[in-house]
Amino acid sequence: MEEKVINAALLGLGTVGTGVYKVLKGQEEEMTTKIGCKVKIRKILVRNLEKAAAKVDDPAMLTNSWEEIKQDPSIDIVIELIGGIEPARTYILDALHAGKHVVTANKDLIAVHGKELLDAAKASHVDLLFEAAVAGGIPIIRPLKQCLAGNHMSEVMGIVNGTTNFILTKMSQDNMEFKDALALATKLGYAEADPTADIDGLDAGRKVAILASVAFNSRVVFDDVYIEGITKISAKDIRYAKEMGCAIKLLGVARNTDTGVEAYVCPMLIPNDHPLATVNDSYNAVFVHGDAVEDAMFFGRGAGELPTASAVVGDIFDIVRNIVANCCGRIGCTCYKQLPVKRMEDTYNRYFLRLHVEDRCGVLAEMTEVFAKYHVSIAQIIQRDSQSQDDHLAEVVVITAKVREGDFKTAVQELSNKSSVKRISKTIRVYGK
Structure with missing residues (x-):
């Protein structure tokens, strides 16, 4: 035959x-x-x-x-x-x-x-x-469309860009600053000559749009995804994260909530006991949560x-x-819903805030008063003397409870206008409850 x-x-x-x-x-x-x-x-x-x-x-x-x-x-x-x-x-x-x-x-x-x-x-x-x-090479689209089709998916998130994961791994393990880790990634071929799409989060943003569309059966396009890259992450941020039992990863997150779909990419602190915290170098991993399967993770080489x-x-x-x-076209577009996509201001996360304030009594009370005004609850505070010898400042790191992003940003803006606050050094979202 x-x-x-x-x-x-x-x-x-x-x-x-x-x-x-x-x-x-x-x-x-x-x-x-x-x-x-x-x-x-x-x-x-x-x-x-x-x-x-x-x-x-x-x-x-x-x-x-x-x-x-x-x-x-x-x-x-x-x-x-x-x-x-x-x-x-x-x-x-x-x-x-x-x-x-x-x-x-x-x-x-x-x-x-x-x-x-x-x-x-x-x-x-x-x-x-x-x-x-x-x-x-990680199977995720077919599993979502077929193997996990019996679930209502509430979250799909993960590390979906190997270049940025390699850079953050080197910053964490070898105490490198961003520019040095990027140079190494370029030398080893993990980063392109123009790394913009990777380090600015654009590559991950496109993948989040696709994952959200497939997981939640509702169309999410690239322009719907809020995106921040890793260019402003410093070795100091990573050291603080370690003290708090966390790693910093560029995460793509999509959630299906009662008020709409959340879709964003940004660097986040993630607790060390979460499986994604140990995904290092150029590896990728996607973590999903469904009502029937509960938690599942897909891990492997994300490029090459x-x-x-x-x-x-x-x-x-x-x-x-x-x-x-003779059964072509049996599984096509699965976006049969029309769910709204939420503005980033209406999402809820915890936050890491690092700022330099006057080193005197009463400053922390001023800070907590502003936070209370905008319903920002503080879960943890670390205070350190500033490393600078001439500005007599204290460095304060705050971890918040979950708060609406718009309220948190308003609180940070009001803080930045206080005479006692000399500079807001960094705000980073914290993944988790």
């Missing part, structure tokens, strides 16, 4: 594209037994044909013409790995409208245009899968050639199984 073959086209032969090519080659012998047929890469779209030729067995499969792929009726699956919004959006829509299935790792695109793409896939009765768009390729190939195999079983 002739072996059935599903033909695919690969868009992009960069780090992840090369990884996908390698993983598919490594699966060739077991493919038919595993998924019911063979998958063959027939075309690879690249910009530089000569440079790409060294990466493949047969340079004849290389092309720089999207039209050649789009108009080829033998190509069943398009694997988009070029990244960015355009031309990726156009290519994917073209492929879907032509009745081709699509696998993508493009978090930028899914976080902004996910609904448009999923609607196009539904209209053509084809699959659009994007497991690799969040947390690299082969880990991300693992997720992409998993999606390819899922589509092939659907083709073989």
Whole structure:
């Protein structure tokens, strides 16, 4: 009996594209037994044909013409790995409208245009899968859509950017300042030449939008996510966190509350007894809470050639199984609700506040009076003499109980106008109850 073959086209032969090519080659012998047929890469779209030729067995499969792929009726699956919004959006829509299935790792695109793409896939009765768009090789999109579908999810949060986690780990373990840890991350290849998307939290923000949409069955887009990066975190902040039994991590947090969805990315103190506190270096982890499963955590490599390729190939195999079983498009967009997304000012968290005040009697009483005015309850205070020899200041660190963010910010603004308060050095949210 002739072996059935599903033909695919690969868009992009960069780090992840090369990884996908390698993983598919490594699966060739077991493919038919595993998924019911063979998958063959027939075309690879690249910009530089000569440079790409060294990466493949047969340079004849290389092309720089999207039209050649789009108009080829033998190509069943398009694997988009070029990244960015355009031309990726156009290519994917073209492929879907032509009745081709699509696998993508493009978090930028899914976080902004996910609904448009999923609607196009539904209209053509084809699959659009994007497991690799969040947390690299860690399975999380499929578990949320399938394995955990029997839950009402109330929270999905975690460490979803390896570059920032590596930087914060080095700051904690080696007492580095931010700029030195960033330089090391760049040298070792964890940070891009332009690290803005990572260190400013934009990469994590896109992933939070996707996770919230899938977990809560309600569309959250990138612009809905409040974002702060790690550029202002200092070694001193991390030392204080350690004294309080905490680590500082860049967390992406999405909560489904009675008053709407909360979605934000920011550095947070997290207690050392929380599983995420021990996720170090470039590893990622996603922590979920559902009404039936309760707590579950997914941990592993969040980026890289082969880990991300693992997720992409998993999606390819899922589509092939659907083709073989004639059940394509069975799980598409799961956003059947329209939940409001809350403003950051209306979210509730605990806070770490570090400030320098006059070193005299009565200053703490002035501070607590302002806090009480705005319903800010203090859980812990640490006071230290300032390290400066000439300003006669005391350094005070306050940990609050949970408080509405808008009220806390108003209190901090009023404090900053007090003559006894010389500077507000840092405010950082604290994860937990």
